[in-house]
Amino acid sequence: MSEKRNLSAKERTTDFGSSGARRVLRGKRIPAVIYGNKKNSVHITLDAQEFTNKLRHFSETALLNIDVDGKKYECLMKDYQENLMRGEIKHVDFYEVTRGHVLRTKVSITLTGSAKGTREGGVFEQVLYEVEIECLPKDLPESITADVSKLGLHEVLHLRDLVIPAKVKVLDDLSQAVATVKTLKAEAVKAEVEAPVAVEVVAPAEKEDKAKK
Incomplete structure (x- = not known):
């Protein structure tokens, strides 16, 4: 495991x-706290400078090796609380994984390339950013990557079109759209449909006056 993903x-x-x-x-x-497969959570403290320096290398799918007074824990970072005013990390939650035990989590979907449909006047839109998967910890991918270069105008990239690693099982509906290329006209119609409709509220007395007119 990379030194960047080791914590003391x-x-x-x-x-x-x-x-x-x-x-x-x-x-x-x-x-911080490590919870997961054991009956009792393990409460710990981390070196603030070390954690802050390595934070950019962490994600919900990056396996971390935490050394707690000589005892090793393999974990995923699930959440952290930050005081933005002070630029200070206040608390971190880790989830311990067990080798050989199936893990269920969500991984991000990373799209690469430039859809050819955008050169035909289309607008590219990614509509799904993560997918729920199940696999052994050793097979956990950091993300699922797909090249959208061949995606043309009015075409849709579905979850079933992604190349999923052999030992990873997708738990989400494979018919879900991941990305689309639409025309500007279609986008305008969508925006018009989603726009809030102004409703005139008329007091009872005003209703009566309008009825007389």
Whole structure:
């Protein structure tokens, strides 16, 4: 596993609650928890600088190796809380995976290339950005990639058209559209249909006056 996806941590056994979390943060560490297959969650603290420097290499499908006082945990990062005003990570949630056990998660769909339909006056639109899959942790892809270069005007790329790794099972409906190329006219009609309709609200007295007229 890449060094960029290795994290060192310390187990946290005391000083919980909001005041405890603030003390951890003041010590340049981040409160975190590893949950998943074990009965009890493991509370840990991370080095704030190390986590921040490596964060860009993490995703919901990137397997991370967390060393907690010498004990190894293979995890996925599921969520983190951030104080945007201070530029500070406040808390991180990890999910422990078990080798040999099937994992269910969502991975992103990455589209490459320039659809030929856009050169014919069409507008390209990606409508599906992630897909739910099931596989063993060792077979977990970081994303599902598809080349849309051959996608022409009025054509649709469906989920069933994507090349899925052999040991990965897609759980979503394969008939779902992933991307389309539409004409500008079609986009204009869509926008018109989706636009809110103005409704005139008339008071009872005004209704009576209008009826007399």
